[in-house]
Amino acid sequence: MGAHLQSGMRRLWFLAVLLCLWPFAAQAITRTPFSLAPEPPQKPPLSSRLERAMPRQESPPLLVVVRVWPDGRIGLFCGGDPIDHFDSDGRCIESGASAVGNFYYNGGPAGYVLNGIGNALNSYNSAVGAYTAYLGTLYNEAGAMVSPSTYVNGLSSFGNNISTVYNDSGLVPAISYGATSWNVGAVWSGAANINLATGQPVGNGVDQAEDILSGIAGTAGVAAGGVSLFNWATAPAATAPATATADATPASTPIGQSGSPLNVSTADGVPSNTPSTVSGIDYSGHALDQMQSDGIMPSAVQNTINQGQSVVGKVAGTTVYYEPVNNITVVTDASSGRVVTVSYGQIRQ
Amino acid sequence: MSTNDKDYDQRQLELMQLQLDQFEAGTINLSHLITGLNALLASVQTLSKDWKEAFKSEWWTLEQVHAVALDRKKTALSSEDDLLIKGAISHLRTLIASPR
Numbered sequence: 001m002g003a004h005l006q007s008g009m010r011r012l013w014f015l016a017v018l019l020c021l022w023p024f025a026a027q028a029i030t031r032t033p034f035s036l037a038p039e040p041p042q043k044p045p046l047s048s049r050l051e052r053a054m055p056r057q058e059s060p061p062l063l064v065v066v067r068v069w070p071d072g073r074i075g076l077f078c079g080g081d082p083i084d085h086f087d088s089d090g091r092c093i094e095s096g097a098s099a100v101g102n103f104y105y106n107g108g109p110a111g112y113v114l115n116g117i118g119n120a121l122n123s124y125n126s127a128v129g130a131y132t133a134y135l136g137t138l139y140n141e142a143g144a145m146v147s148p149s150t151y152v153n154g155l156s157s158f159g160n161n162i163s164t165v166y167n168d169s170g171l172v173p174a175i176s177y178g179a180t181s182w183n184v185g186a187v188w189s190g191a192a193n194i195n196l197a198t199g200q201p202v203g204n205g206v207d208q209a210e211d212i213l214s215g216i217a218g219t220a221g222v223a224a225g226g227v228s229l230f231n232w233a234t235a236p237a238a239t240a241p242a243t244a245t246a247d248a249t250p251a252s253t254p255i256g257q258s259g260s261p262l263n264v265s266t267a268d269g270v271p272s273n274t275p276s277t278v279s280g281i282d283y284s285g286h287a288l289d290q291m292q293s294d295g296i297m298p299s300a301v302q303n304t305i306n307q308g309q310s311v312v313g314k315v316a317g318t319t320v321y322y323e324p325v326n327n328i329t330v331v332t333d334a335s336s337g338r339v340v341t342v343s344y345g346q347i348r349q
Numbered sequence: 350m351s352t353n354d355k356d357y358d359q360r361q362l363e364l365m366q367l368q369l370d371q372f373e374a375g376t377i378n379l380s381h382l383i384t385g386l387n388a389l390l391a392s393v394q395t396l397s398k399d400w401k402e403a404f405k406s407e408w409w410t411l412e413q414v415h416a417v418a419l420d421r422k423k424t425a426l427s428s429e430d431d432l433l434i435k436g437a438i439s440h441l442r443t444l445i446a447s448p449r
Binding site: 316 | 429
């Protein structure tokens with residue numbers, strides 16, 4: 001029993017010595033002895049609690065440094081590899097093959113996250129090389145891309161459902177990219193792969209690109225016709241063309257914007273749009289005209305109804321919703337249950 | 350803000366006034382008035398944000414009456430509608446007379 005205990009203690013002591021000497025053995029293996037090349041600049045130590053308490057340069061020779069990262073991980077080596085990527089001096093540069101570990105440990109978790117964002121943007125820009133002119137613009141594809149809820153992102157299969165765009169003007173709705181039809185999502189094709197204007201199959205990738213760039217799949221068409229006409233996520237593809245071509249206003253239909261309204265009603269004031277239901281909300285033809293005129297999306301109307309302040313309207317039987325962030329007013333009529341008009345600004349009460 | 354800009358806005362204000370006159374004279378309908386005022390409001394350049402918001406607020410009254418009438422397929426406006434329209438036009442005239 002005593003002999004076993006003694007043997008065990010010896011093994012533990014040997015293991016401890018091995019652990020303490022390992023950093024120097026690793027350095028000896030991976031560094032060129034007596035190199036004339038200058039040492040790489042030393043970066044300040046990262047968030048090692050022990051390093052803060054006892055800087056490495058002043059450590060006793062046999063000190064084993066245990067790194068404790070902010071996220072709770074403890075590590076002695078790069079890239080999860082204790083054999084080839086041992087982190088002997090905390091900079092993790094000795095192992096040439098441990099690029100990931102090198103980056104990770106030099107930048108810490110924050111650097112790792114930043115690297116991830118950079119990689120994502122790299123991938124994105126590579127995947128959409130035709131749009132390199134927009135490099136420097138950040139596209140918000142998070143969240144809604146997977147399970148889009150807005151009408152523009154009618155389907156979930158499209159990889160470029162952009163809900164907002166951040167550019168020199170700040171964060172703006174993706175409608176600003178309507179001209180390039182970038183935020184069409186699978187509304188344009190998806191499983192159906194159908195040209196909204198012609199109702200015919202779009203064809204190969206070149207044809208698809210032409211249709212996108214020509215605006216056929218632009219947001220204007222969706223704004224005018226509503227997603228119910230275009231959302232084929234749950235509809236058989238065979239029925240989609242007839243539905244779309246029968247009711248949809250062509251995507252080339254112009255729309256106005258805030259401060260630059262476009263008159264879309266007919267000369268005698270009769271609405272040019274017919275009443276429609278978009279995302280479960282009923283709209284009068286005039287309301288759709290107004291939305292087209294001002295460039296207001298159904299999602300913005302829905303948001304106004306859900307999030308805005310509501311008051312009794314001046315006309316009996318109406319309710320007025322106002323949403324101050326987008327400065328949009330929506331009027332609904334209880335008698336028809338429809339949204340009867342939409343525009344910017346706030347009504348005087 | 351140049352003299353030209355102010356002259357330009359003054360012309361838009363005069364056109365607004367003209368639209369109101371024509372509506373009250375019965376030469377243009379409510380739809381025409383609403384569209385015209387909105388377009389003219391969008392074109393002014395030197396007037397303050399407060400003034401434009403106040404104008405739009407009055408415009409909204411006209412728009413609400415018109416939109417509901419369309420949806421309800423009214424062939425004539427009710428007396429309540431008339432009161433709302435007259436009140437809004439009165440406020441619009443006041444705003445047009447005192448641009449800032």
